[in-house]
Amino acid sequence: MNVLSGILIPFLGTVLGAACVFFLKKGIEAKTQHFLLGFAAGVMVAASVWSLLIPAIDGSQKMGRLAFMPAAIGFALGIAFLFLLDMLVPHLHINSDSPEGMGGKKFGKNAMLFFAVTLHNIPEGMAVGVVFAAFISGETGVGLAAAMALSLGIAVQNFPEGAIISLSLAGSGERKAKAFGYGVASGVVEPIAAAVTILLKQWIVGVLPYLLAFAAGAMIYVVVEELIPEASAGKHSNVGTIGFSLGFIVMMVLDVALG
Numbered sequence: 001m002n003v004l005s006g007i008l009i010p011f012l013g014t015v016l017g018a019a020c021v022f023f024l025k026k027g028i029e030a031k032t033q034h035f036l037l038g039f040a041a042g043v044m045v046a047a048s049v050w051s052l053l054i055p056a057i058d059g060s061q062k063m064g065r066l067a068f069m070p071a072a073i074g075f076a077l078g079i080a081f082l083f084l085l086d087m088l089v090p091h092l093h094i095n096s097d098s099p100e101g102m103g104g105k106k107f108g109k110n111a112m113l114f115f116a117v118t119l120h121n122i123p124e125g126m127a128v129g130v131v132f133a134a135f136i137s138g139e140t141g142v143g144l145a146a147a148m149a150l151s152l153g154i155a156v157q158n159f160p161e162g163a164i165i166s167l168s169l170a171g172s173g174e175r176k177a178k179a180f181g182y183g184v185a186s187g188v189v190e191p192i193a194a195a196v197t198i199l200l201k202q203w204i205v206g207v208l209p210y211l212l213a214f215a216a217g218a219m220i221y222v223v224v225e226e227l228i229p230e231a232s233a234g235k236h237s238n239v240g241t242i243g244f245s246l247g248f249i250v251m252m253v254l255d256v257a258l259g
Contacts, residue, residue, distance in 0.1 A: 002144055002148070003132050003135075003136070003198065005148075006128065006132055006147055006148055006151045007125075007128055007129065007132065007151070007190075007191045007194040007195060007198070008191055009148075009151040009152060009154075009155045010124065010125070010128060010151055010154040010155045010158050010187070010190050010191070010194075011155075011158075011187050011188070011190050011191045012155060013154070013155030013156060013157070013158035013159045013162065013187075014121075014158040014159070014161065014162040014183065014184065014186065014187025014190070015162065015183075015184050015187065016159055016162065017158060017159035017160060017161060017162025017163040017164075017166070017183065018162035018163065018165065018166040018179075018180050018182075018183025018184050018187075019162075019166075019180060020162075020163040020166065020167060021163075021166040021167055021169075021170050021176050021179050021180050021183070022176060022180065024163075024167060028163065028164060028167050028168075030234065030235065031235075031239050033164060034230075034231050034232075034233075034237065034239045034240040034243065035231075035239045035240060035242065035243035036160030036161075036163070036164065036243060037160070037164070037227050037230050037231035037240060037243065038227075038228075038231040038239070038240035038241060038242065038243025038244040038245075038247065039157065039160060039243035039244065039246055039247035039250075040157035040160055040161060040227055040243075040247060041223045041227035041228050041231060041243075041244050041247065042243065042244040042245060042246060042247025042248035042249070042250070042251065043153050043154070043156060043157035043247040043248070043250065043251040044124075044154075044157060044219045044220070044222065044223050044227070044247075044251075045219075045220065045223055045244075045247075045248055045251075046153070046247070046248045046249075046250075046251035046252045046255070047127065047150055047153050047154065047219065047251050047255070048215075048216035048217075048219050048220050048223075049216075050251070050252060050255040050256065051127070051131060051146060051149065051150040051153070051255055052127060052130075052131070052150075052212045052213065052215055052216035052219075053071050053075070053212070053213055053216045055131075055134065055142050055146075055209075055212055056070055056071040056074060056208075056209040056210070056212035056213040056216070057070075057071045057209070059134070059208060059209040059212070060209045070207075070209035070210045070213060071209065071212075071213040071216075072213070073210060073213070074209065074210035074211060074212065074213025074214040074216070074217065075213045075214070075216055075217035075220075076217060077210075077214050077217065078123065078213065078214040078215060078216060078217020078218035078219075078220075078221065079217040079218070079220070079221050080217075081214070081217075081218055082120075082123060082217075082218045082221035082222060082225075083221065085119060085122070086119070086221075086225065089115055089119055090112055090115060113165060113168060113169065113182075114165070114182050114185065114186055116226075117161060117165050117186040117187075118185075118186045118189050119222075120219075120222035120226065121158075121186060121187060121189045121190045121193075122189055122190075122193055122218070123215055123218030123219050123221075123222065124154050124158075124190055124193075124219065125189055125190035125191065125192065125193025125194045125197075126193050126194070126197055126211075126214075126215045126218065127150065127154070127215035127216070127218075127219060128147075128150060128151055128154060128190065128193075128194040129193060129194035129195065129196065129197025129198050130197050130204075130208065130211045130212055130214075130215050131146070131147045131150050131212070132147050132194070132197075132198055133197055133198050133200075133201040133204065133205075133208065133211075134147075134208050134212065135147045136198070136201060137201060137205045137208065145258040146255060146258065148258060149254040149255045149257075149258040150255070152254055152258075153250070153251040153254050153255070154190075156247075156250065156251075157247065158187060158190075161186075161187075162183045162184070162186070162187060163183075165179075165182060165183045165186055166179045166180050166182065166183035167179070169182055169183075197211075228240075228244070231243065231244065
């Protein structure tokens with residue numbers, strides 16, 4: 001029951017964020033959007049360090065001085081994986097008119113905004129799944145509190161993501177109910193990715209440190225390639241920096257206090 005709750009908490013954050021479309025008459029102001037994007041980036045960076053990379057290194061202590069190897073290799077593979085998805089999957093970043101990926105011209109703007117959010121929800125779902133798999137296996141010293149802290153931290157950063165996607169779609173003329181549906185659907189991939197990772201636990205126990213670092217690399221790719229540039233674009237870039245700092249602190253406190 002704790003594991004099921006853990007993989008659903010991040011999705012709840014997306015749903016609650018997407019529901020903002022029913023309560024906010026206007027879209028999110030640029031200043032607020034920069035803060036929220038920065039906050040999400042801060043949460044993801046802190047989660048990558050405290051919830052993923054450090055446990056990956058701790059779980060490789062038997063390698064002695066080479067304990068960093070699984071973390072380094074997994075991190076690099078996570079970066080490469082997201083780079084490949086970024087090149088292949090058609091998507092459109094918020095506040096951008098230039099689609100990325102292959103075949104972007106075949107899809108409408110709303111569909112590609114949806115793909116963009118879904119694209120970086122995949123590593124977040126994998127991160128939750130691999131942390132709970134590590135908890136269940138008991139191989140890396142990851143406790144239930146630490147796993148729940150990661151879920152809660154990702155849920156916190158999913159809230160502004162869900163709000164941004166639904167409000168952006170509503171602002172472009174989409175009906176509120178449909179915009180809400182897009183926001184919710186963008187987060188569905190997270191519990192699915194988490195559940196699949198956990199179901200594969202018996203086959204991945206031996207490479208858990210690599211997978212923890214892989215999820216960290218994938219999340220950092222999203223932060224550097226997407227969230228930070230969007231939080232810093234145009235005016236109010238300092239607001240994005242403040243949001244990043246607060247998000248980092250919140251996730252760090254959650255992981256240390258609960259872990």
